[in-house]
Amino acid sequence: MQLFYNPNINENTNQFSFPKEESKHIVKVLRKTTGDTLHITNGEGWLFTAEVTLPNINKCTANIVSKTFQTKHNYNLHLAVAPTKMNDRYEWFLEKATEIGIDSITPIICEHSERKFIKPERFERILQSAMKQSLSCYLPKLNDAITFKDFIKQAFIGDLFIAHCEETDRKSLKSQLKSKTDITILIGPEGDFSVKEIKEALENNFIPVTLGETRLRTETAAIVACHSVAFINE
Numbered sequence: 001m002q003l004f005y006n007p008n009i010n011e012n013t014n015q016f017s018f019p020k021e022e023s024k025h026i027v028k029v030l031r032k033t034t035g036d037t038l039h040i041t042n043g044e045g046w047l048f049t050a051e052v053t054l055p056n057i058n059k060c061t062a063n064i065v066s067k068t069f070q071t072k073h074n075y076n077l078h079l080a081v082a083p084t085k086m087n088d089r090y091e092w093f094l095e096k097a098t099e100i101g102i103d104s105i106t107p108i109i110c111e112h113s114e115r116k117f118i119k120p121e122r123f124e125r126i127l128q129s130a131m132k133q134s135l136s137c138y139l140p141k142l143n144d145a146i147t148f149k150d151f152i153k154q155a156f157i158g159d160l161f162i163a164h165c166e167e168t169d170r171k172s173l174k175s176q177l178k179s180k181t182d183i184t185i186l187i188g189p190e191g192d193f194s195v196k197e198i199k200e201a202l203e204n205n206f207i208p209v210t211l212g213e214t215r216l217r218t219e220t221a222a223i224v225a226c227h228s229v230a231f232i233n234e
Contacts, residue, residue, distance in 0.1 A: 002030070003047075003132040004040045005139070011046060015053075015063050023060035026052075038062055043131065043139030045070050070137040073101060076158065076182040077229050080106040080151060081222045082189035083115040090118075091126050093219040097226045098130035098140055107145040112191030118145050148197050152204050158182025161209045162201040163221055165192045173209040173225065177232045185209075185229075187222045 009016055018026060026032045033055045040048045046069055050062035079102060084090045094105065107118050123142055131139050159181055161173060177183070186193070186201060193201070202208065211224045 001039055001135060003135055004038060005043055005128050005132055006040060007042055007044075007139075009040055009042045009046075009048060009064075011067055011069075013048070013064055015061065016040065016048075016050060018060045018062075020058050024057045026060045027055045027057045032060075041131075041137040043128075043137070045072060045137050047137050072138060073230075073233060074180045075229070075233050076103045077101070077226065078104045078106065078182075078184045079187060079222055079226060080108045080184065081187040082110050082113050082218060083107050083118050083145070084218050085114040085190055087115070087119075089217070089219045091123070093222045094123055094126045094142075095130040096223050098127050098136070099134040100223070100226050101136075101230045102140050102226055103138075104141040104143060106143040106151065108148050108151050108186070109145060110148045110189050110197060111194040113189045114191075115189075120144070148193075149200075152197075152200050152206075156184050156205075158184065160184050160204075160206040161225075162186040162193065162198065162206040163209050163211050163225060164188060164198055165215055166195065166198060166208075168198075168208065170208045170210045173211055174228055174232070176207060176209060177228060179233045183229055185225045187218055187225065190218055 004022060032052050034052055036052045038050045038052060040050055046067055048064050049066040051065050052062045054061040081093065109116055120142060127140055127142060163185060186206065211221050216224060
C-alpha cells in the first residue's frame, strides 16, 4: 500500500483532488486510472480509501469510499534534541524517530550548539515522507527551534529526563521509564549540555539519565531514547 498525505482532508470529505505534483506521480508513475484505489491520511489518525474518478496529470480527482480511524499509542513522547553540526544526521533522526513512533520534536539551541539555525520546511517534508513510508496515520509535530534557556521555562506534563555525559549521579533511562506515561527527554549537542544547563534542568524537575555505557552521538542518543520508550510501551 502506498500512502498519500494531505492535511486538508477530514472525515467529512467526500471528494478530493490531488495537487499537480502528486497527480502526475499517481497517473504517470503509478499508472492509476479510473476506478483504481488510493490511500490518504491527514496525519491526525484518519486513513481514507479513495477511488480515482478523473486520472488527470494536473488534477487527479478521487471519491472517498471508506475511512477508518487509527488508534494512537497510549503515551506521548516529546524529544527536545539539539541540532547536529551535520544537518543530514538530524534529518536521519527525524526519519527514524517517525518510523519508531514519536509525537513531537523540539530543536533546542544550547550553549555548545554548533548549529544555531534549522530549515523547518525541509524537516517537515522528511517527517511526512517517513510517516507515509511507515504507513502511520499520525504526523509528529515539529515545534519551532528554541533556546535551551527559554525551553526549560515552559510548563511540562509527565515524566521529565535529561540525558547527558557528565560524570555525576545519573540513573539508567530504562529503569526510570513507565508505560502509558507522557515523557519529555532532552538530548544535547555534540559538545553535550553545559554544566549550567544541566543544573537548570535539575532545578526544573528533570531527572538526569544515561542511555548506556558508551558515549553516543546526538542523533544516536535520540533514537535510543525513542526506541526505549516505544519498547516499554509494547
